Amino acid sequence: MLNIELTANPALAPAQGVFMLFLLGLISLGVAFYVKSKLVKNTHDFIIAGRKLGFGFGVAGLISVWTWAMAVMMSAAMTYNFGLSGLWWFTVPNGLAVIAVIPFAKQLREKMPHGYTMGEFVSSRFSGARLARIVVTVGLIFGSLIEIIINLKGTSLVISTVFGMPQATVAVIAIAIVLVYSMLGGLWASMSTSTLTTLFITVPASVVLMAVLSHLGGPAPIWSAVADRGPELLSVTRADVPAVFGITLALGLLTATLAGQSFWQVVWGLKPKEVGRTFLWAGAWFYPIPICLGILGLVGIALNVDLATNLGNDAAAVGPFVISHIGLPNWLVYTYVFVILSACYSTMDGALASLSSLAAIDVIKPISPQINDRKLFTLTRASMLVTAAIALGVVLSGVDFVTIVLTTYAIRTAILVPLMLAIFWRKMTAGGFIWGTIAAIVIGMPLRMALGELVGTLLILGISTVVPIAMSISNSRLFDYASLKQVEDI
């Protein structure tokens, strides 16, 4: 039986939180400075890394970009809520969502070697269809913006809880640091710092979990305490979990990768032959992170951590709560916070880099096609500043950003199948793409609100599949994918 008194660590002060925020920031800044001086000469280098990303940076960068600060905490939260079934349904689709990109990525990288964004692809695929490009671009911009907002909010919560700092201070410092090094090096800076943060996530997570297991007398007392609370908590076959969150999460993850610019930017930034194996390895080696950190959820169950009184009704707090309340030495608490900060910074810099490519290719270039590279470079960097300001404004104002989340979700889910069809189906028409997407949003979203997440999501996907197919099946003018090779570098 576990006999641990759960008490907050009184030695953690705000100054230490500020120190940690700056420590990781300075390390990232150093890498970004090097990258800027050696590898970033123009807008092309800034937004697509000169298409010279290799296998190692690709794998490590993708793992880190995909490891959200909330994901670090949610693996433990889902385990705490549903036992091993929760961890299973959280983890397995997460890696597969990255791997699922491979066939689409290889097709587009091969057929459109000089591409930058999905909006550009849609425009080229449908002979300049403006509405289709706008819908896709808006979905991608909102997607990247929400990545920054959620990570900034999550980090502010964790750091302020652990170190007793005001959330606003944490948010301002964190976004300022990420903005500075992202503006220095764009995608190169994002992938280089993310390669480093993957190390800062995996090794410390491993050490912290070993220390937690040792501190609690080994895994046996934890395991027995969980088993005492109910054998279903140690089973992966709970029937209610897929319906409660598993299937919806799996579909949501697919939309986040296939309809997310952070991933497509890497697809076009990698050396062509590395695309397939990079996504395969990234998906596979992402798995250990939630598998390791999910154990904190079991610890939470074993220690009888109470959702209402201890976690403020937010299960995502179970990891930070356990780490800061079981009497671990301070340096282990710092190490865990470093894991969360690393995940936060890398996701935010990935989102900022993806937004810069959307701004350059889908906003600035179409408005001003003859713009010179110097001006484009400046405006591209400025777009990061604007995005960071909006994200910070949302977090500081305390407004409920559910509307942004819902809008992002609606557009991303609605464009998922039309995008997949556009990539592989030669009969797909612009009308099918646009009306399939619009019908899915207009009809599907109200139905989702009325019928619930699972049914609603399946309906949105159903509508966005049936409408494009019905409208394009009789199209006799087959698209020639070789024409995508005409797209040129900026």
Added chain:
Amino acid sequence: MQDFRRFLGSSKYFVIGAMATGIALAFTSDVQAAAGAGGSGNALSAGTILFIVIGAVVSILYIKAMLTVLHEAADSYSEDEAESAGSYYAAPAWGAAIAGVLAALVIWSYGLSPSLLYLGPILAMISPIAILYCLSQDIKNFKVAHANDQKTSSEKLSGLRG
């Protein structure tokens, strides 16, 4: 072993230093006292120390490989790499299936025996080692490309002489 020593280069002193620090940490009295404050065990057990030492070594090698790749990328910045050079590396569907199934099996195994909970931290430590392998592939590719470049330029020079 010689390849490994060559890869380590002067960083072997850092590796030795990291190992010494890990061992010293284990015997530091105030850390041990803090570790035993709230829990029934010792946070800084032999297992934790082993992980700290392995983690330190992995970190040093990882950062060294990362910096090498960055240097090589900067050195070959102006070199124009033919985009169509070489075929795509394979990303077989069975590879994806194996990754998914293994992850599912590891989580399932947590429910079989308490000691299998150690798989989580072990896999998290192996993850950067796998990335280290990926980085080493990049370094190898850079070396091959440079060797080919040197061969081509020396052939051109000998052609000029002839």
